[in-house]
Amino acid sequence: MFESFKIFVTHILMLFIICSTTLDAQILKDTTSVMLIKKNIDYIYNFQFKDAEETCYKIGILFPGHPVDFLLKGMIIYWENFPLLSNSPSSTIFENDLRKCIEICEKKPDSIDEPEYLLNNLCARGMLLLFYTDNNKSMEAIPLVLSTYHFIRRSFDFTSVYSDFYYFTGIYNYYRKVYPEVYPIYKPLAALIPKGDKEKGIMELQKAAGSSIVLKAESLIFLSEIYRRFEGDYQKATYYNKILYELYPANMEYREEYIKNLLLIKHFDEAERLINSSDMIKNNIFFKAQLTIFSGIIEEKKYHNFKQAQESYLRGIKDITPFGKYSNEFVAYAYFGLSRISEVNGDKNNKKQYRKMANELADFKKINFD
Secondary structure, eight states: OHHHHHHHHHHHGGGGOOTTOOOOHHHHTOHHHHHHHHHHHHHHHTTOHHHHHHHHHHHHHHSTTOHHHHHHHHHHHHHHTSSOOTTSHHHHHHHHHHHHHHHHHHHSOSSTTHHHHHHHHHHHHHHHHHHHHHTTOHHHHHHHHHHHHHHHHHHGGGTTTOTTHHHHHHHHHHHHHHHHHHSGGGHHHHTTSOOOOHHHHHHHHHHHHHHOSSOHHHHHHHHHHIIIIISOOHHHHHHHHHHHHHHOTTOHHHHHHHHHHHHHTTOHHHHHHHHHTOGGGTTOHHHHHHHHHHHHHHHHHTSOOHHHHHHHHHHHHHHHGGGGGGGHHHHHHHHHHHHHHHHHTTOHHHHHHHHHHHHHHOSSTTOSOO
């Protein structure tokens, strides 16, 4: 039950995880600052963290004491240490930066600059919620969810301030409509908030992906996830993910997502080429383990080398399991594969057992590479 709640938090409340929309009224009026922030965001998403830190330092000089400084620092820590685990020393710094951002925002009295502080506040809260849910920190997540509702409602008054809010409204409209249909248990809760519009939500996300100042990456991420997870249209998911991958080729997370979508549409040659050319990933245990599992899918589906596939699945499970909830999706893929191989080998018991283990871990059970 709580696992479903975490998924609910991650998706419904991601509507205010405007992770890179740390722009505010003052900064948006300053061309130099806009360019610096856009450059900073590109550096972060392309894993150029030294350049990102230098740019963040310049922004801090231009706007000393502004919450945007703490928010950008939090973003850098999050991506540089991805997946950010709760037992990591960096997680404490991450939490402190975002809590400081929230504190500054809430000390600012209502004024003409309210939208900028509201955005920074919601950004920080959203990133913290994502971190808490990914690390099973329910005691921290639930109070933050409850205290954030007021700020979400207030944000509806400022949708015309920035064109980037197409991302915000798109996420709300889509998930408010679709999520209760996928998880009926949340229908009573959803009834307490305004209705959504699925088609409108997708159109708004597409506008944000095409014309927003800084929310292009987030919009592409959600469009890809929506089409893969909820719409079951893997071709469209791959289309949006390819754009994202080509924008930030050094981003290991985006590369892995692109490989996953290629495997789902059975473009095995391109997926294998990307796996073999991912040298930058090999020093990161988390991403390397994902590649190992994806290699297992290649061995199973393209070459029908079931023994090698089995070895890759088992090794990938062993290497990625220490990453906790972050690993669940990929361990599930491996178990689905082991179940299929067991069927080929005539091992009915293991076929059933592996399938059960996969379904217990998978949030979206239809994404199984069957």
